[in-house]
Amino acid sequence: xxxxxxxxxxxxxxxxxxxxxxxxxxxxxxxxxxxxxxxxxxxxxxxxxxxxxxxxxxxxxxxxxxxxxxxxxxxxxxxxxxxxxxxxxxxxxxxxxxxxxxxxxxxxxxxxxxxxxxxxxxxxxxxxxxxxxxxxxxxxxxxxxxxxxxxxxxxxxxxxxxxxxxxxxxxxxxxxxxxxxxxxxxxxxxxxxxxxxxxxxxxxxxxxxxxxxxxxxxxxxxxxxxxxxxxxxxxxxxxxxxxxxxxxxxxxxxxxxxxxxxxxxxxxxxxxxxxxxxxxxxxxxxxxxxxxxxxxxxxxxxxxxxxxxxxxxxxxxxxxxxxxxxxxxxxxxxxxxxxxxxx
Amino acid sequence: xxxxxxxxxxxxxxxxxxxxxxxxxxxxxxxxxxxxxxxxxxxxxxxxxxxxxxxxxxxxxxxxxxxxxxxxxxxxxxxxxxxxxxxxxxxxxxxxxxxxxxxxxxxxxxxxxxxxxxxxxxxxxxxxxxxxxxxxxxxxxxxxxxxxxxxxxxxxxxxxxxxxxxxxxxxxxxxxxxxxxxxxxxxxxxxxxxxxxxxxxxxxxxxxxxxxxxxxxxxxxxxxxxxxxxxxxxxxxxxxxxxxxxxxxxxxxxxxxxxxxxxxxxxxxxxxxxxxxxxxxxxxxxxxxxxxxxxxxxxxxxxxxxxxxxxx
Numbered sequence: 001x002x003x004x005x006x007x008x009x010x011x012x013x014x015x016x017x018x019x020x021x022x023x024x025x026x027x028x029x030x031x032x033x034x035x036x037x038x039x040x041x042x043x044x045x046x047x048x049x050x051x052x053x054x055x056x057x058x059x060x061x062x063x064x065x066x067x068x069x070x071x072x073x074x075x076x077x078x079x080x081x082x083x084x085x086x087x088x089x090x091x092x093x094x095x096x097x098x099x100x101x102x103x104x105x106x107x108x109x110x111x112x113x114x115x116x117x118x119x120x121x122x123x124x125x126x127x128x129x130x131x132x133x134x135x136x137x138x139x140x141x142x143x144x145x146x147x148x149x150x151x152x153x154x155x156x157x158x159x160x161x162x163x164x165x166x167x168x169x170x171x172x173x174x175x176x177x178x179x180x181x182x183x184x185x186x187x188x189x190x191x192x193x194x195x196x197x198x199x200x201x202x203x204x205x206x207x208x209x210x211x212x213x214x215x216x217x218x219x220x221x222x223x224x225x226x227x228x229x230x231x232x233x234x235x236x237x238x239x240x241x242x243x244x245x246x247x248x249x250x251x252x253x254x255x256x257x258x259x260x261x262x263x264x265x266x267x268x269x270x271x272x273x274x275x276x277x278x279x280x281x282x283x284x285x286x287x288x289x290x291x292x293x294x295x296x297x298x299x300x301x302x303x304x305x306x307x308x309x310x311x312x313x314x315x316x317x318x319x320x321x322x323x324x325x326x327x328x329x330x331x332x333x334x335x336x337x338x339x340x341x342x343x
Numbered sequence: 344x345x346x347x348x349x350x351x352x353x354x355x356x357x358x359x360x361x362x363x364x365x366x367x368x369x370x371x372x373x374x375x376x377x378x379x380x381x382x383x384x385x386x387x388x389x390x391x392x393x394x395x396x397x398x399x400x401x402x403x404x405x406x407x408x409x410x411x412x413x414x415x416x417x418x419x420x421x422x423x424x425x426x427x428x429x430x431x432x433x434x435x436x437x438x439x440x441x442x443x444x445x446x447x448x449x450x451x452x453x454x455x456x457x458x459x460x461x462x463x464x465x466x467x468x469x470x471x472x473x474x475x476x477x478x479x480x481x482x483x484x485x486x487x488x489x490x491x492x493x494x495x496x497x498x499x500x501x502x503x504x505x506x507x508x509x510x511x512x513x514x515x516x517x518x519x520x521x522x523x524x525x526x527x528x529x530x531x532x533x534x535x536x537x538x539x540x541x542x543x544x545x546x547x548x549x550x551x552x553x554x555x556x557x558x559x560x561x562x563x564x565x566x567x568x569x570x571x572x573x574x575x576x577x578x579x580x581x582x583x584x585x586x587x588x589x590x591x592x593x594x595x596x597x598x599x600x601x602x603x604x605x606x607x608x609x610x611x612x613x614x615x616x617x618x619x620x621x622x623x624x625x626x627x628x629x630x631x632x633x634x635x636x637x638x639x640x641x642x643x644x645x646x647x648x649x650x651x652x653x654x655x
Contacts, residue, residue, distance in 0.1 A: 047552075050552075050556055051555075051556075052552050052555065052556070071555070072555045072556045072558075073555065073556070073557075073558035073559075073560075077556065078556065078557075079552075079553070079556045081549045081552065081553060082549070083547060083549045084549075085547065085549035085550050085552065085553035086553075087550065087553075087554075087568060087572075088550075088572065089571045089572060089574075098554075098557050098559070098567075099557040099558055101563075102557055102558035102559045102560070102563060103558055146557070150557075150558075
């Protein structure tokens with residue numbers, strides 16, 4: 001177990017700042033997720049932590065030791081790649097044993113540890129197969145077993161679930177979380193999938209354009225976004241944003257409901273809307289509308305759980321409202337979170 | 344579907360060439376036809392002719408031809424220069440191929456990295472392949488010349504040999520074999536390197552990253568990851584080169600003509616000297632056909648490897 005820290009890490013590819021001054025520190029045994037859109041620098045940051053990429057400036061510290069100049073093998077890390085990167089010419093057993101062989105572990109010890117990590121991931125019966133004879137889910141487990149077998153101080157995972165189909169991904173997510181809690185090894189996990197990030201991470205670092213926009217628990221980044229990027233990146237559909245010259249106002253679609261749903265005496269902020277379109281999504285209904293009244297002319301979305309059966313039709317005007325405490329204010333120039341104000 | 348077929352029916356028996364070319368069952372044979380014809384004419388017929396010659400007593404300047412069975416083969420196999428040639432053929436082909444694969448892999452690995460002046464190295468590397476073979480080999484003839492050898496001159500200038508110790512590169516048995524192998528390697532290397540480079544760059548980058556993270560050092564990475572993954576391609580390059588080395592005679596013909604004392608004589612040059620220059624077409628054909636079973640085996644191996652490479 002170890003703490004991973006990055007200090008002012010920068011990576012330039014020509015003129016492009018792929019990673020632009022990132023300061024992060026994990027906790028002991030933490031599951032930290034790097035979340036962001038493609039091209040935000042999250043994978044580059046992970047590769048610099050792994051030692052596969054050299055930072056242009058700044059330092060990587062693992063377990064209190066500056067490892068910036070060390071090769072990957074000297075960093076006590078293990079990595080799982082998006083493609084799993086299994087060695088196609090080796091059996092599963094040899095794949096898992098490879099890091100041990102490279103370390104010069106005695107053969108008997110190798111076999112014992114391969115068995116242990118294979119059975120922990122439920123792939124003990126596959127040891128003699130070649131990777132091409134395995135399903136996507138099995139390959140992913142082999143990649144995890146290969147990472148686990150060295151008993152590394154840090155796990156680095158680069159979108160390990162993105163090659164699985166939707167159904168398998170849900171169960172793999174669950175297993176991955178159990179696995180991480182069980183081995184209690186510091187884990188850094190890169191993904192662009194916010195559901196994975198929210199479901200797996202102790203904390204999430206939301207990244208954009210090479211910078212960390214916010215670092216916090218899933219609750220913090222979702223309910224208290226630090227800026228408009230985080231606010232609109234997380235959530236499906238994302239936060240409604242009403243941009244005025246003097247302030248930007250954000251609220252989540254699931255809080256923005258027909259007026260009659262709320263009790264009469266709450267501190268509510270009322271916002272009438274003209275409904276433009278309805279989408280039925282099974283468990284939810286999405287109502288697309290344009291605001292009227294004092295904040296006239298902004299497109300907003302309301303997400304109604306299917307158990308709210310208020311009747312609505314496109315073209316009709318409807319009273320919507322949300323609790324005042326759910327209103328988030330942002331500075332319209334910087335996009336950063338601002339203090340609440342009277343409307 | 345049925346309505347569609349019925350609708351198309353009036354157009355199907357189109358008399359125009361354009362209509363025929365739209366139909367795959369016509370277009371396919373039409374496209375491959377010239378290649379088949381070409382191979383039949385320049386490979387098939389001469390091969391059958393060679394088979395026929397080898398069991399006859401045909402010679403230049405004689406218009407009769409009688410069937411003599413395996414007499415030519417038996418006669419040829421007994422001669423000492425044939426036996427020498429067989430050994431030389433294997434030495435020449437196998438040693439040059441080993442060198443080509445080892446050097447080609449090293450070069451391809453070097454060219455896989457980015458460095459300044461990479462284009463120039465690539466250009467230099469491809470030069471022997473682009474240059475006409477005979478012309479390039481004549482250049483080597485001068486390099487190896489007993490009186491004017493730049494190689495000897497360079498060695499002397501470096502103080503490695505004395506003015507009286509100049510090597511007769513093409514005049515001393517082992518040196519001559521070494522020289523023809525070296526020139527053959529120089530010639531085949533570009534092709535092998537390009538094939539191996541393609542093989543190496545097809546290995547996903549993640550696999551190399553995984554090996555680095557897993558703690559493999561340079562040699563372990565090379566011999567346990569890179570080489571096994573590129574092995575099918577390496578075999579293709581090797582077998583290709585092997586066929587080339589078994590059948591090609593230009594390098595030896597230009598440099599040594601099989602000499603000194605037949606020490607660089609290989610089956611292809613011997614067949615040429617016996618059949619064409621010696622006028623004994625029947626024995627020449629018999630000598631050339633000795634290679635056939637061997638090349639067939641190599642070709643079968645080649646096809647099997649190619650198929651396996653597809654699966655992986």
